[in-house]
Amino acid sequence: MNEKREIVLPGELIGEKLGRKVGFGAYFEGERVFAKVLGIPRVEENEISVIPFAGVYIPRIGDKIIGIISSVEVSGWMVDINSPYAAFLPLSEGVREFVDTSRTDISGFFDAGDVIFCTVSKVTKNKTIQVSMRDIGNKKLYGGVIVKVSPNKIPRIIGRAGSMISIIKERTKCEVYTGRNGVVWLKGENKAKAIAAILTVEKESHTVGLTEKIEKLLSE
């Protein structure tokens, strides 16, 4: 059932640039574009990139991620975002109302160990990361369990237009949040089944016909 796919190693030639954008996992020398990471090359009309098989999460602006508050500071929170870089959640980005920091203990809003669904709002060149709670849908996640998977497998877990994740949600009646940083948060009675499905997707993400397999697994 395994289809034969092209795999590139770092340093292998993918194609000519021809005025196209060189995206993730690729670099160019003159007119020639090479792979930077091990993965599957994607040559499109206006972009050449490589989809990697492995790698850590490097934050990018606009990513919806799940973070865990690691400490409470004077005017904000440090957030562990499952990346080589820790993120900062400023008070103004975390709370809507006005807070007088000289009188209030801000651990009442978020405390160490709290899980938040947030957005990467700022990434500087030397990787100072800021996250925000201001976007629609961002919130504190109460209870539930966290599963960490490879960040590169998140698009597969979500599926095309959310197909895979909606199957999992529907069949297990679980509340599921997926963060781009490879953290998945689940809550519900059938969470064991949902976790099994997610881990199966992660392990067999490169195989064809995975959706049917997951449907079968969940209907057992």
Place this chain on the structure above:
Amino acid sequence: MAKGEIKLMVNGKRLDGRLPEQLRDIEMKLGVVSRADGSAMVRFGNTIAVAAVYGPRELYPRYLQESRGGILRVRYNMAPFSVTDRKSPGPDRRSVEISKVIRLALEPVIFLGEFPKATIDVFVEILQADGSTRVTGINAASLALASAGIPMKDMVTACSVGKIGDTLILDLNGIEDNNSEADISFAFMPSKEKVTLFQMDGNLITEEIKRLLEVAKDACKKIYEMQKGVIREKYR
């Protein structure tokens, strides 16, 4: 035992029956250390190296952090049981030097600028030593880095070349390593055709070095094909 006392070449063949410019049998495996981000095992004859890669990850203590880019840390270590006389465990002068040599051989291919303030840690363990351990380690480390998804300009392949008597040889084993006239550790970026490590011990004349370079490049390209093969096999 003086150099050259053992007869290393008999009837144009080496002690292990190889021709002068023949590699030992090579085995490669990926994912041997399951908790690492990437790992690989490479065997050149009786030499076995296991490499594990962790990261990019947070770097502490903080004074080691570089704002301009990440750093690469390499630890080369020989197991006490890897040689016939027990090697006393822990770092010594030799392994500190080889750690640095491996780091310098790998650094030019890695896009460290993408990971400011972070570190990539490479651990090279020699489980069984029979000559050419550093080049075996480099081959393993390069595979491990690729499977950890680290952005790289190219793979790195390495091999050793040398001279016994009047014969130029490829891929020295333990006895040859100890009794050769000269030996060179050589690491190479196979698709860019650039050299990242060239370390010589002994005496050679210019023509010999030129010839050995050609031999080493050809061998590295063969090793590169094997690296490609093992990765394609794993992710098929």
